[in-house]
Amino acid sequence: MNLFGFLKPRPSAPVARERLQILLAHERAISGGSDLMATLKEEIIGVIAKHFPLEREKVQVKLDRGDAYSTLEIDIEVPSLSKAHPGNGSSGGAKLAAP
Amino acid sequence: MAKVLVVTSGKGGVGKTTSTAALGAALAQAGRSVVVVDFDVGLRNLDLVMGAERRVVFDLINVIQGDARLPQALIRDKRIETLHLLPASQTRDKDALTQEGVARVIAELKEKFDWVICDSPAGIEKGAMLAMRNADIAVVVTNPEVSSVRDSDRIIGMLDAKTARAENGERIEKHLLVTRYHPARAARGEMLKVDDVLEILSIPLLGIIPESEDVLRSSNIGAPVTLHAPESAPARAYFDAAKRLQGETLPIAVPEERRGLMSKLFGRRVA
Numbered sequence: 001m002n003l004f005g006f007l008k009p010r011p012s013a014p015v016a017r018e019r020l021q022i023l024l025a026h027e028r029a030i031s032g033g034s035d036l037m038a039t040l041k042e043e044i045i046g047v048i049a050k051h052f053p054l055e056r057e058k059v060q061v062k063l064d065r066g067d068a069y070s071t072l073e074i075d076i077e078v079p080s081l082s083k084a085h086p087g088n089g090s091s092g093g094a095k096l097a098a099p
Numbered sequence: 100m101a102k103v104l105v106v107t108s109g110k111g112g113v114g115k116t117t118s119t120a121a122l123g124a125a126l127a128q129a130g131r132s133v134v135v136v137d138f139d140v141g142l143r144n145l146d147l148v149m150g151a152e153r154r155v156v157f158d159l160i161n162v163i164q165g166d167a168r169l170p171q172a173l174i175r176d177k178r179i180e181t182l183h184l185l186p187a188s189q190t191r192d193k194d195a196l197t198q199e200g201v202a203r204v205i206a207e208l209k210e211k212f213d214w215v216i217c218d219s220p221a222g223i224e225k226g227a228m229l230a231m232r233n234a235d236i237a238v239v240v241t242n243p244e245v246s247s248v249r250d251s252d253r254i255i256g257m258l259d260a261k262t263a264r265a266e267n268g269e270r271i272e273k274h275l276l277v278t279r280y281h282p283a284r285a286a287r288g289e290m291l292k293v294d295d296v297l298e299i300l301s302i303p304l305l306g307i308i309p310e311s312e313d314v315l316r317s318s319n320i321g322a323p324v325t326l327h328a329p330e331s332a333p334a335r336a337y338f339d340a341a342k343r344l345q346g347e348t349l350p351i352a353v354p355e356e357r358r359g360l361m362s363k364l365f366g367r368r369v370a
Contacts, residue, residue: 011288012289013285013290013295016245016291017291020248020249020299023249024249024252027253028252
């Protein structure tokens with residue numbers, strides 16, 4: 001143990017490393033996320049459109065990233081189906097919690 | 100089978116052009132036929148670093164626009180027979196570079212050479228996109244410094260999304276080249292270590308190029324460092340990197356300067 005250790009400047013490389021790790025985790029989530037959400041939305045529209053007439057703008061896919069868990073929110077509004085089905089389900093919403 | 104390699108980084112000034120010249124020369128010195136292509140339209144410099152600035156007649160844009168044929172624009176290196184340069188244009192019109200035109204020229208170069216090495220401009224604009232577009236292999240040049248690492252991360256994401264290979268669902272081979280490395284400063288905790296950079300970027304390591312006076316000295320006189328100072332630490336690192344690109348497996352170490360007796364006795368500072 002060096003008695004005069006406190007005179008030396010603290011190494012800055014570990015700080016650089018930590019800052020980068022935090023920043024890049026965030027930036028990757030944003031850039032990777034936008035593509036993922038766009039792809040997911042297209043695929044969902046593809047599946048739903050086979051069974052219901054629907055408008056593209058009425059499909060919302062959103063991902064909220066949290067520390068403990070993230071929430072994937074998919075909101076699809078379909079035209080009134082009252083003729084085909086007795087129930088008045090005009091809007092379908094689903095919420096999923098992803099760990 | 101010809102390979103197309105892009106040397107890219109996002110950030111400017113990290114050593115893309117130096118590394119393009121050195122890797123291209125090292126591959127040519129090993130007997131491969133190589134062309135290095137400058138994609139930095141408006142700010143060409145590969146010709147200068149390679150010492151061919153006074154021999155440029157036609158350039159990449161002339162070939163793309165049909166004003167010159169490819170053989171007219173190619174400059175053969177005076178020192179290594181199998182090394183060629185396709186310079187960039189000094190025009191300010193960046194739109195002269197088109198995706199179809201670039202693809203056509205790269206396809207023609209692939210018929211003539213074993214290695215087509217594209218020197219990307221800095222940034223993430225059109226020029227950088229077109230430089231990486233047709234690549235099979237990417238060398239990501241990174242300095243052990245926060246802004247360079249961040250930009251490299253961005254570029255790696257683009258390689259995986261915006262290249263022709265990525266769009267066809269194929270994998271693009273990516274390698275990390277750490278340049279301007281000071282082993283002593285990294286050991287003292289003043290600079291990111293290679294392992295830190297590797298852990299953050301998580302692509303395989305192609306080589307570690309130590310900071311060295313020989314790199315500047317070589318560009319001053321217009322020669323790739325592997326030609327001008329083949330025994331120097333950076334040159335040996337580039338030779339090893341070129342071997343790895345050709346599929347050889349070599350242990351990675353930071354080459355050290357070979358110090359003469361006098362400098363050993365009088366203890367020249369390393370970093």
